[in-house]
Amino acid sequence: MPERSWWGWGTDTGALSDEEVEGIAEVLRRRFGVEARRRRPPAVSQLDLPAPRVSPPRSLAEIASMSAQDRAGHAMGKAFRDVVRALRGQLDHPPDAVLRPRSEAEVAAVLDWCSSAGIAAVPYGGGSSVVGGVEPDVGEDYAGAVSVDLGALDQVLEIDEVSQAARVQAGVLGPSLEAQLRPAGLTLRHFPQSFEFSTLGGWVATRAGGHFATGPTHIDDLVEALRVVTPAGTLETRRLPGSGAGPSPDRLFLGSEGSLGVITEAWVRLRPRPRFRAGGSCRFPDFLAGARAVRALAQSGLMPANCRLVDPVEAQVNGIGDGHDAVLLVGFESADHPVTAWAARAEELVRDHGGVPEGSWTGGETPPEAAPGRPDASAAWRDAFLRAPYVRDVLVQLGMVCETFETAVTWDRFEHLHATVTEAVRGALEEVGASTGVLTCRFTHVYPDGPAPYFTLVAPGREGAELEQWDTVKAAAQEAVLAAGGTVTHHHAVGRVHRPWYDRQRPALFGAALQAAKATLDPAWVCNPGVLVDKP
Known part of the structure; x- marks a missing residue:
């Protein structure tokens, strides 16, 4: 696989050609009247990364990297804010080290070290988060922070063709997973836009939604059982097609975003490949x-x-x-x-x-x-859908504010939500001096009781103020979504970006229960601190 871009989407070889970039620049000139100059990212050697604050012990040295390339590549996800900061060479919270465990035992060893030394451990799958979920922004209460890259755990370990299920390691990327299932004539049928650069464990940890609009498209519906390494021990749930035995333990970890431990394996439900x-x-x-x-x-x-x-x-x-x-x-x-x-x-x-x-x-x-x-x-x-993240990167390079946000709402509230969000975003664009911006909407998923609207914004940025412009628009959009009865996220996860609104959406007692669960599974509070809940 070609080397991943440290600053933007996908790979450098998959990026748009210079001719395509010039075509986009011409469209921007005609549509917005802007003469855009393409910003280039700095080389990793030009980045002013702070010196690592901690060093892995000798027992973990073989799986640890403290190279500038690895630290830069694991410093952020792939949201608009991330790309803007990368183009500026502004890596606010690079990990002190990147660890690539090759087994559950090594995952446990990493968590043991982090717990004993007061080091934050941020699980990392494909790094495609657009909500700050993999950025080691953990505050000052930790001696350091490390990125725990699961990429070495990438195998389909077992296929049960009778039950149509497979036991799969969490670090496998989408294309590799499907390639390993293909000889059995089976598929997971989970194809998010990030499919090529995201992992099974990442999908489970963020409750990802696949490309398919109806039926079992959320990873929630495709998980049969899980193995999770937590600082308090390893937990394995029972394989069952369904169960009424109390609250589901799988559901505790679906959407946990690495805050309760590291998902290492999952049994997932498969189906025959369509003809x-x-x-x-x-x-x-x-x-x-x-x-x-x-x-x-x-x-x-x-x-x-x-x-x-x-x-x-x-x-x-x-x-x-x-x-x-x-x-x-x-x-x-x-x-x-x-x-x-x-x-x-x-x-x-x-x-x-x-x-x-x-x-x-x-x-x-x-x-x-x-x-x-x-x-x-x-x-x-389909072609435009898969190329969209690369196009987004080019728009950001050309100085545009270009980002998406998504929600879900019941049908009886949809038209009101659509109008409310559109009005709020238009007002915010006026406020930040980008009134010519374009806001579009599509449905990514539909349910009998409601749709999942997905909004895309493209607006001229003000040089040096793009992040502030987007923050204003994003806040206005999220406030409108909550006020109109929608969810703060349908499939992008909570991360650190959505925390302010997630805290208001969830019941307060549930937040307290989640804190209690984290305190039990992660007593030292080292697993991805800052997502979902704060230390009480």
Whole structure:
């Protein structure tokens, strides 16, 4: 695998070409009237990293690195704020060391050392966090902080083809996981946008959502059992298809973000790889009209694999629309039977709600044909979706404020939330001098009782003040989300960024119970301090 970029998304070899960057710069000139100059990141050798405060003991020396490259690459996640600071060479909280345990015993040894020495241990999977979840920003109460990189624990250890499940180490990246499952004809069917650069353990720790819009798409639904190394000992849950035996221990660690221990293995539920596909795209005069059709589709019981509604501007940006109509992408798949009948019923349903399908929503073992004279909208969207993080990095290099935020809300509150958030963001953009900014929205997931709206902002930045501009907009958006009945995050996790609003969303008694659980599992309070709860 090519070496990861220390400062931005993915790999340097996967980044946009100079020609593509110039094309984006020209679009910015026409749309915003800005003459953007591309900022380049400093070389690692140019970074002024503070000297490490702690050194791993001799027993851990073989798995430890204190190189500038490793410390820089583990200093932050991949959010807008992270990329801006990296381009400035501003690494506020680099780890003092990076440790790469090769076994559970070495994970336990790392936690033992950290607990005894008062060193914060921040678990690290693929490093794709956009909420500050992997940044060692742990305050002054610790002798130091280390990044615990699980990348060496990357194997599928066992496949139970009878039960369609697998025991998998937590550090495996998405592509490697699927490659190891493929010979058995099975798949986890969990494809977040970060799939190429995120790990199973990271998905479990952050309650990640996959690409598929309905059905078991959250990692919550795909976890059968867990092994977790905590400072107080190793915990293993029982493999079961379901259980009514008290509160689920798995649920305690799903979404724990490394604050209770290090997830080292998971038994995950698999399914046969799909062979039959059908579906298509359709257009609506506006986003809210499309949302009403999506609600009917979500409540129909058809359970499409893909049901992604994209507003007119975002559809145009991603090459699947003309900027006037909202676009809905719908897809069905199965390993067992043709799904043409499901697609036909979905097409009929969206027509009933004012949608105009493009082409015929039929299929077999291959995706449906594109509408005459048009490219396949689903394929175009998929390509744009996977390239989006690289495009984001270029926009930031060109001085733009470019970031996303997401939520989920019940259908009865959706239109109010959409209006409230849009108004709040527009007001914040005026406040920070970026009134020409563009805000778009799409649905990433849909449920019978509500959608998961995902907002994207692109606005001209003010040189040197981009972080302050975004912080103002982000705060306004989160306040509006809470006021309108949404969640502070649907699948990006809490991390350190969402803590102020998460603390207000959760019941106070639950926060106290979570503190008590952490005190039991992590008595020295060294596991990723600062996420989810503070020391009482």
